[in-house]
Amino acid sequence: MCFGTTGTALALGPADVSPVGAGAIRIVLGGAILGGLLLVRRPSGPPPPPDGDGATRRIPTVALVVIGALAVVAYQPAFFLGTTRIGVAVGTIVALGSAPVFTGIAEWIVSRRFPGLVWTVATIVAVGGVALLASGTEAGVTVDPAGLGGSLLAGASYGVYALVAKVLITRGADPAWTMGALFGLAALASIPLALGTDLRWLTTVDGVAVALWLGVVTTAVAYLLFGRGLAGLSASSASSITLAEPLTAALLGLLLLGERLGLSALAGVVVIALAIVVLVVPWPRIARSGRASAGDGA
Template sequence: MAVLAVSSGAAPGAASAPGAGAVGLAASLGAGASYAVYTLAGKTLIDRGWRPESSMGALFGGAAAASLPLLLMTDASWLATPEGLAMALWLGLVTTTIAYLLFGYGLTGLLPATVSTLTLAEPLTAGLLAVAVLSESLSPGAWLGLAVLATGIGVLAASGRSRPEPAAAEPNAPESSAPESSDAHPAAAVSEGAPIVDAWTSSSSPASGSAPTRGGG
């Protein structure tokens, strides 16, 4: 917000209409909010079982239908020229179709906030290429904005590398299912209420005329 407010000021010596800075700032905030809604909508469709290409196709199809009246009100004669047709194909196939298919696949495994932050590398790269290739000059506010973008991407990348991986759960020790031997608990072998049988020994047999010994003693 602060960077947008600072950079929305007019350049020294340049004339601007009253309220133009406020309108530009409001438009920037609206574009950012729309992009957030678009990202969350795509993630919601994917979480509901949509394929990434189907999710992106539905969102861009709806956007194209909403933008059709604006296209009819503008001069589209440049599309009839070879250069214009090549530019339209480049913008439609490369910078939109391929780019947002990759965007959709990114949403399948990343949080919407992470994906949105990583896509901020696009204006950062465009600004640096404008300076390096096209010899354009940027205002101090624009350089400040690029620095903020680079810092945000760097912080996001660093936090992703330093995040500890969840520890694997240790397998539980298998419980012994072997039945306990009756020898370990002699008393368990004797049923409650069972009659005590007189045990005869060699010295207490009926032939010897002796009395039996109780309990096998």
């Protein structure tokens, strides 16, 4: 839900805020806050990787942190490339809708365990709900290959850093330390990207308020909660549950920005909510094919 406030914050802010600049500032500020946790938090080990660590067993923790941070940095320009070239609604659908799929596949490869029937059904339903939510909002949009590729890269990047964070937490790292390490390093890498954009909007009160909201709420607070969630959920389930982001964005647009939701969009809201309920309900063990982890969906 914190993620879903990003678009509304930008809409209520200064008119000259560029999406790329806002995205970079978001990571710089939020990453600095999360990185500051490294001064007070220490990883608890990490102990030797457990049996479920699979293909990541031989990858050092430092290398995993670098991989995750690069994925965080890559997400921002890839996401905005997609929304710029193929439209906000379509680009968001492709990026957010593909993220749980990429995460589940990557987790399957790494852990050598199928995410489970519940995840499969819920993810398919949720992706369909996202499509319903944005149907008709981008009529006449031409699908640009570069834009489509950017949105898919954003979804894949999200999947990579979600999975890296899960692996680090599984190895024994504290969730807050994990997010601090990933986003602290990403903040350093995002500084050149931020300085390459027009940042005059930061000289206004509204601009500072938007920057603080993006950095504190949609990044620092959101990813601290996300890290806590990863401690008890599989990366694939956590990624699917964050499809509440477009649902939240749509409701805020309706309540705060005066936007209207059509019948199909309202149906999409219901479908996404249903899919999330399916994921968080503790279904009987027999429903979890592929020997999914006990915490998956609990």
